[in-house]
Amino acid sequence: MIEACGLAKSFGSAAAVTGLDLSVPAGTTLCLLGPNGAGKTTAVRMLTTLLRPDAGWARVAGHDVVAESRLVRRHIGLSGQYASVDECLTGRANLIMIGELSRLPRRAAKRRAAELLARFDLERAAGRAVRTYSGGMRRRLDLAASLLGQPSVLFLDEPTTGLDPRSRLTLWDIIRGLVSAGTTVLLTTQYLEEADQLADRICVIDGGRVTAAGSPAELKAGIGSAHLRLVLCEAAALGRAAGILARHAAGPVRRLPAGGGLEVPVVPRGGLVTEVVRALDAAGIRVDDIALRQPTLDDVFHAVTGPERAA
């Protein structure tokens, strides 16, 4: 539903996006994950026909974003980084107006607005001016506005930035619901957890280019294995404990610098931690603390953006 090849845009001499390649199958979610200034909004603006690329091409819902921009616009919804609703109008009036601007007859616009207000839990606030809405309500209204034309492809630029954790969860549920109903979603975020929660595929973007791509699981797997970390009551038992741990290890056992602890790469499976503790107990070794740590997208993010930022 979304395809891009070599998409590029500079502002003056500053390159904002350099050679972006994307391919998003229908009914899936792609997440562009990157820090501020990475080029996420610029990429979204090119894909949504708001900005003309300097180089490369993109097709959305089968149409070229430059040559067939009007056709593209007919199939897409965009919820921008900054809410696009009118502060002085009520929630309902905003939706009806946007519906009419996108050429729905007034009756249809009213009906669709009512449906969306109910779906996004905005019915009670529908008659109030948007300036009285909370951040979460605004975001839901903005998302509702982007759905008036029943788009098959939805672009969400940092949909939960600045929201409280509860509103974020609500929005995640809404987005998941849209995807399971068949909508294709391209979402940008600075939050690793958000990408992990929502994306079928993630492109980590930094300095205008993709620095890593894959499913959340692939990105995590690429960064290394899970680790078992162990602290003993008596440092004297470290040597013997290392011998026992080695039987469960997927790599060399390492002593932690602060003393008293060991760390070992493992292949996680049910019951692993119990087995290790039992084996140590049987050898009379007392354990103070044990933790199984899975690699997180944070590790991925720091691995692929870290060195470059420092340079």
Ligand SMILES: Nc1ncnc2c1ncn2[C@@H]1O[C@H](COP(=O)(O)OP(=O)(O)O)[C@@H](O)[C@H]1O
């Ligand atoms: N209209 C513009 N004029 C000049 N520079 C811009 C403009 N839009 C974006 N940029 C620059 O392009 C880079 C990427 O910006 P942007 O796409 O907004 O990143 P993100 O959305 O990931 O934060 C930044 O360095 C930004 O300052």
Ligand SMILES: [Mg+2]
């Ligand atoms: Mg942005």
